[in-house]
Amino acid sequence: MAKNKEHSSALEEKAGMELSKSVSGPSAEKLKERRKQTPSASHLIDGIIHGDKTALSRAITLIESTADKHQSMAKKVIEACLPHANNSIRIGITGVPGVGKSTFIEQFGKILVKQNHKVAVLAIDPSSSLSKGSILGDKTRMEELVRESNAFIRPSASGDSLGGVARKTREAIILCEAAGFDTIIIETVGVGQSETAVHSMTDFFLLLKLAGAGDELQGIKRGIIEMADAIVINKADGENIKAAKLAKTEFNRALHLYPAKESKWEPRTLLCSAMLNEGIEEVGALIDEYVTKTKTNGYFSMKRKQQNKFWLIQTIENSIKSKFFNNSKVKSELEKQLKAIDANMTTPFQAAEKILNIAAE
Numbered sequence: 001m002a003k004n005k006e007h008s009s010a011l012e013e014k015a016g017m018e019l020s021k022s023v024s025g026p027s028a029e030k031l032k033e034r035r036k037q038t039p040s041a042s043h044l045i046d047g048i049i050h051g052d053k054t055a056l057s058r059a060i061t062l063i064e065s066t067a068d069k070h071q072s073m074a075k076k077v078i079e080a081c082l083p084h085a086n087n088s089i090r091i092g093i094t095g096v097p098g099v100g101k102s103t104f105i106e107q108f109g110k111i112l113v114k115q116n117h118k119v120a121v122l123a124i125d126p127s128s129s130l131s132k133g134s135i136l137g138d139k140t141r142m143e144e145l146v147r148e149s150n151a152f153i154r155p156s157a158s159g160d161s162l163g164g165v166a167r168k169t170r171e172a173i174i175l176c177e178a179a180g181f182d183t184i185i186i187e188t189v190g191v192g193q194s195e196t197a198v199h200s201m202t203d204f205f206l207l208l209k210l211a212g213a214g215d216e217l218q219g220i221k222r223g224i225i226e227m228a229d230a231i232v233i234n235k236a237d238g239e240n241i242k243a244a245k246l247a248k249t250e251f252n253r254a255l256h257l258y259p260a261k262e263s264k265w266e267p268r269t270l271l272c273s274a275m276l277n278e279g280i281e282e283v284g285a286l287i288d289e290y291v292t293k294t295k296t297n298g299y300f301s302m303k304r305k306q307q308n309k310f311w312l313i314q315t316i317e318n319s320i321k322s323k324f325f326n327n328s329k330v331k332s333e334l335e336k337q338l339k340a341i342d343a344n345m346t347t348p349f350q351a352a353e354k355i356l357n358i359a360a361e
Contacts, residue, residue: 038062041076048081051180053152060154063171078171081178086304088177089291092198094188094224095208100234101187104208104274106142111280112183113148120152120181121145122172124188152181170201170311199227200310203300204287207231211240211247225251226258229267229290232283237273244271263299265290324359333358 039047039058047055063074095101102123109119121142145151154172173184188198199205207228225231231251236244251269261267270286272279294300324330337351346354 038070038073041073041080044077045080048077048175048179049084053179056152056175056179057154059175060156060168060172063168063175064156074171078174081174084178085174086177088173088182088184089204089287090173090184090186090202091287092186092188092202092205093208094198094206095234096210099208099210100274101208102142104232104234104272104280105185105187106145107274107277107280108284109142109145109151109185110148111284113145113150116150117183118150118152118181119145119148119183119185120176120179121154121185121187122169122176123153123155124169124186152176152179169198173201200307203294203303204290205229206283206287209233209247209251210235211243225254229263229265230283230286231255231267231269232279233269233271234274236271236279237276263290263294263303264297265293265299327359329361330355330359 039055044055044059044062048059059074059077062070062077065071065074093101093105105121105123109121112119142153146153154176156169156172169186173186176184186198186202205228207224207230209231211233233244233247233251248269248271255267255269268286270279270282272283274280291300294303325334333355337346337355340346341348341351
């Protein structure tokens with residue numbers, strides 16, 4: 001039976017086009033080479049400001065590059081985009097693997113698009129500590145949302161960054177805002193690392209949970225739940241509804257144990273089923289309520305200023321760390337001290353002191 005064209009998968013294989021006889025082989029090769037070339041900073045800036053998703057993707061690739069020649073151009077792009085930024089709602093979404101983050105984000109994003117919002121999803125995939133590789137499969141998991149003209153999905157590898165966010169997520173947010181996206185969703189790795197990083201770059205922090213997975217007991221502990229502005233229990237459907245309702249009660253009780261938030265907002269627990277698209281609109285309404293309240297009492301703008309201060313310090317720390325370990329004298333002394341530690345000729349503390357003294361010279 002032929003598949004309905006309206007509901008065809010984004011992964012469906014399309015028939016290829018035959019190369020026109022009027023296009024010569026050398027011309028085709030020149031075209032391929034031109035596509036490989038990095039466009040100028042002004043070309044990317046113009047494309048981003050006019051909402052060109054291709055230019056946005058290429059600019060994010062540029063800022064994620066560690067090559068010096070790319071970094072200088074990336075700075076120009078970011079500086080030019082800054083006046084057009086800070087005009088979105090930034091939502092951080094986290095949860096353990098298997099909680100249904102991608103399915104939830106797709107349904108949530110589709111609702112926002114129907115409400116005439118422009119949605120950018122920055123999905124962070126965990127990197128292997130061995131191969132350093134990432135699957136980056138979020139576009140395939142959100143195959144319906146990715147086809148929306150007012151949606152943009154960008155998967156990035158977390159690399160060695162802590163907090164479940166990619167190293168350049170902060171800059172990617174600026175570029176997405178400059179491209180006209182009014183809702184930025186950051187999907188974090190959610191593998192138990194500190195979530196301070198994503199909390200420090202978003203306006204609303206959403207924690208997805210599962211019922212019946214032992215997570216209810218975590219509600220009495222400080223940490224990620226204390227940072228959450230809302231807890232959403234996903235997969236509240238079928239035989240799991242009873243357990244989900246019980247978990248909701250437990251989490252609401254746990255939330256009352258924490259001190260009042262500076263935002264004057266009282267976090268709540270909601271139920272939803274991303275698979276059945278139930279309860280998602282209620283989550284959106286809750287976020288709208290939060291934004292209205294915090295903009296009225298001034299917390300929203302104050303938190304944005306705090307975010308900028310946090311990322312100033314983070315940028316300085318990252319820069320110092322990078323310059324330290326790229327110092328040729330430090331590299332040489334580090335290798336020497338590692339051998340000394342292996343031979344039990346020194347301690348890590350003495351070795352560190354020697355390396356730091358070398359760097360200070």
